[in-house]
Amino acid sequence: MTDLAARLAPHYSRFDVARRLLLTGHSHQAWPDVALAGQIEAFDDAALEADAKWGRAMAKADEVRAGFRRFLGDPAAELALGGNTHELVLRFLSALDLPARPRLVTSDGEFHTLRRQLARLAEEGFEVVRVPAEPAETLSERLALAVDDRTAAVLVSAVLFETARIVPGLGDLARACERRGAQLLVDSYHALGVAPFPLRELPGAWVVGGGYKYLQLGEGNCFLRVPPHAAMLRPVITGWFAEFAELSAGPSPDAVRYPSGAARFAGATYDPTSHYRAARVFGFFAEQGLTGDLLRRVSQRQLARLAARFDALDAPDDLITRDRAAPLTAFGGFLALRSPWAAVLCERLAARGILTDSRGDFLRIGPAPYLSDAQLDTAISALGAELDTLRRTHRPIAS
Structure with a gap:
């Protein structure tokens, strides 16, 4: 499963998924070349x-x-x-x-x-x-x-x-x-x-x-x-x-x-x-064996990696947090991070070439099967850098 992204990415050359950090997989995934x-x-x-x-x-x-x-x-x-x-x-x-x-x-x-x-x-x-x-x-x-x-x-x-x-x-x-x-x-x-x-x-x-x-x-x-x-x-x-x-x-x-x-x-x-x-x-999904069961397993593994990397940032809850009361199996295909700065973080990540989106107080980070672990790690590291900037320049806003 770990090499799936490497196998799939060449089939998405028009969207250039191997070099772009497209973390809007919950909204608009890349289209395969077919x-x-x-x-x-x-x-x-x-x-x-x-x-x-x-x-x-x-x-x-x-x-x-x-x-x-x-x-x-x-x-x-x-x-x-x-x-x-x-x-x-x-x-x-x-x-x-x-x-x-x-x-x-x-x-x-x-x-x-x-x-x-x-x-x-x-x-x-x-x-x-x-x-x-x-x-x-x-x-x-x-x-x-x-x-x-x-x-x-x-x-x-x-x-x-x-x-x-x-x-x-x-x-x-x-x-x-x-x-x-x-x-x-x-x-x-x-x-x-x-x-x-x-x-x-x-x-x-x-x-x-x-x-x-x-x-x-x-x-x-x-x-x-x-x-x-x-x-x-x-x-x-x-x-x-x-x-x-x-x-x-x-x-x-x-x-x-x-x-x-x-x-x-x-x-x-x-x-x-x-x-x-x-x-x-x-037809492409069928050829590549992208069944619902496989896509669920891939998504859960990617979400677990994103969540673990996010938790390691140790950001204060009044700045940004996620729902840790339920297991990841209780979630769909994206990581929802709650922050009063959700829209700002979305804009700043986009300036770094990392596409996410926000809905109200939620920053939504959506992986996709053609993204590598390294790309996911890069995105969370960039989020950490922006959170550090916010902590230095702004007082927390109550959510």
């Missing part, structure tokens, strides 16, 4: 086939579905595809009977896709209940307690985007939702390809996610896993691809018809270049 070949293939198919390219494009979409199914561990999963999770969440929300069940339950630790849209629905008079995300150990239990007979859906992440904490107990939450007749939507974005995801415990749950982060697919590659009971639902926000197979017979003059399976939640015309790129990357 991704460019996929984009060129999309152009060539369009040039060759013009509007007839869609048969080839839809074959690529099927390859993308197959790739997501491998990482979900469900070869039969019904998957609707979308350019981003927001459009898929909108289709999901539009299928709910919100007038009859106007209550939505979520956490206060959700990514902005959910946070903003649910806040806007609250402005329109829907009841949005935000359960504190911390402590993560009991989040599923507390969400379950907030579900009542007026609840249309619970929306929660499998891994929290600020802290990297894995949310346990989603299976119990799913059963609580089922008892109340509420839907459960789980955002798997920060789990897929880097952390265990309990899909087998969630047979009736909706799952949204994508490959922009750990799967290296780039933009435009997201999915909605549609559970079997979706056949009873009619999303209000619906694209014409949902009746693609029936267009030869002409659209229904009396009612909007819906197909079975995930096609009920299909969108409309899109840029297929993203699927050509993703199909190539999924």
